[in-house]
Amino acid sequence: MIRVKNLVKTYPKRGSKERLSAVDDVSLELKSEEIFALLGPNGAGKTTTIKSICGLIVPDSGEIEIKGISVLKNRTKALAHISVVLEGNRNLYWRMTPMENIAYFCGIRGKSIKKSEAVEILEKLGLSEKKNELVHKLSRGMQQKAAIAVCLAADTEILLLDEPTLGLDVNSAVEFRTLLKDLQRQGKTILLSTHDMNLVEAVADRVAIMSNGKIVVCEEKRKLLDLFKARGYRIKLLSNGTTGEKLTQLGLSGWKKDGNIIEIHLNLSSAKELYKIIEDFRLNQIEIESIEKELVNFEKIFISYTNSGSP
Amino acid sequence: MLNAFLANFKKSWIEFKRYYFNTVSNLATFLIFFYLIFFGVKAIGGSTVNFTDTLEGIIVGYFMWMMFIFSFQGVAWGIIDEAQRGTLEQVFASPIGFEYQMLFRMISDFVFNVLFAVPLMYFVAYTTGKRLSFDLGTLLYLLVVGTLSALGIGMILGGIALVFKRISSFIQIVTIGSLGFTMFDLSKLWYRFLPMSQAAHLMRRLALEGFRFRQFTISDHLILWLVALVYLIAGVVVFRGFEKRAMTSGTLGQY
Secondary structure: OEEEEEEEEEEEOOOOOOEEEEEEEEEEEEOOOOEEEEEOOOOOOHHHHHHHHOOOOOOOEEEEEEOOEEOOOOHHHHHOOEEEEOOOOOOOOOOOOHHHHHHHHHHOOOOOOOHHHHHHHHHHOOOHHHOOOOHHHOOHHHHHHHHHHHHHHOOOOEEEEEOOOOOOOHHHHHHHHHHHHHHHHOOOEEEEEEOOHHHHHHHOOEEEEEEOOEEEEEEEHHHHHHHHHHHEEEEEEEOOOOHHHHHHHOOOOOOEEEOOEEEEEEEOOOHHHHHHHHHHHHHOOOEEEEEEEOOOOHHHHHHHHHHHOOO | OHHHHHHHHHHHHHHHHHOHHHHHHHHHHHHHHHHHHHHHHHHHHHHHOOOOOOHHHHHHHHHHHHHHHHHHHHHHHHHHHHHHHOOHHHHHOOOOOHHHHHHHHHHHHHHHHHHHHHHHHHHHHHHOOOOOOOOHHHHHHHHHHHHHHHHHHHHHHHHHHHHHOOOHHHHHHHHHHHHHHHHOOOOOHHHHHOOOHHHHHHHHHHHHHOOOHHHOOHHHHHHHHHHHHHHHHHHHHHHHHHHHHHHHHOOOOOO
16 A cells, blocks of 8 residues: 655755765555554654655655555655644644534545534544534644544545644543554554554554664564563572672673562573573572563563664 | 635635634725825825826726735745644645645635725725726736736745745735836836736726726737736746755745
8 A cells, every 4th residue: 555665865964064864765565454553762754754655755765655656756646545644733723623624624635525424523533512613722632633533534545643642631542542443444554653652552563663764673563572572581580699690600680689589581582592591590500489471562662672773 | 626626715714704803904904004105195295296187096006916915925924824833734745736725725815805805995996085987897807817927926935935934024025026016117018027017007007098808909918918827837836846845855844
């Protein structure tokens, strides 16, 4: 549905001939009816990638295709297949109501929408009571919902959502996850850019983690979680006075001592490594109290990749 | 395209209503400005000033200028306003090109401006003791075609606004300069190729000599249309250039 190949975007650095890299050789491909999440810290290049896909930024090089149509060569034709919610609360006219915004943004796409359809969309998002309120009178969360309603009203096959849960309260964020899954079931393809790890864990099929303008990992969410689950271990050892010294000799650091228990966290690349460490403990007469697989969430995966570029 | 036009038309109407104070203030400012000139000159010149023969021309020229600046300022301020609100990128993300959206807005604003300006023009004539007796159809024809060149200027200013954002001082300069275009005595041919000059010239003939559509020569009509289309096309081309620059530098949504 969306194919981005070797996307590069740089900006001139103020007062210098140097150029700052915003996106560096990014390639990704979205399959039909999948929810694809772009994760990354601020300045990682997520928004530049999304804005390039919807033709708001012209890249230095690379290719972007939406349903086989080049965004760079045939921008308006490609844009007919996508609708976008951009980051922040700047997607709507504040002196117009949600209903008027829906009608306007559908209209400028060349579509007309019936009032009943617009109300139905607002109802889905719990906004029907506010349909005739001016947007500037709505709360930040409601404004975000209204922006999402405008995006849904365009009824495109592909939705690009840049930080869609920003400003939503807990209940609304949970409802939003359900809504995204519903949309996926209705055949929509969704590209998310977000900091919301709970959202990614709940809805994403595939995840790309970006750091410093590059994609450091792009994998199915389940595989990433399994990979990290397999690696994270919390081992408790009985301390007998020399245990700490022995651990240091074995090259293991970062352990904590609590009474006569030493706790150590290990990230291992394979199960074989675990057996080797157990063998080392046995040879050094270090008594193991317990071994637990660590619970992994996306926060851990994210930090692991963005800190080092590799797990 | 029709839906896009209707959406922009409806939005213009909503904004005319929601920002009614601004709409009324704009019209009142123009009215007050006219009276200041009219009564000011009369007060200074006393009985030696005789407007009788030229007043119709002054009124029509003034309102032509008003339509002209409302049109090109509308585009430039529209873009600045959208950049400030942050909605500019959403409009750009539409599959119907931004220049079309601008064009639809300009047409919508033009319709509303005419609806306000023409009665206002008759009101001014009435309060200054003059009765406008020219052909309204010919006036509208000249307003529509004449304003096309203003739209071209507006597109150029809009393009500059896309890249440089804060261009209010420049808009003011163009606004004052544009007064000259509507006041030029077209003794030399090239004067006619300035934006609005030909339309303003024909409008003066309409007001002072009672000319009608059919009484203008073919070359009058040709120059009128040629000037309108050249400035409009130039406006679109220049706008596209600035648009591409804003997209390349990533400043489209910034203010």
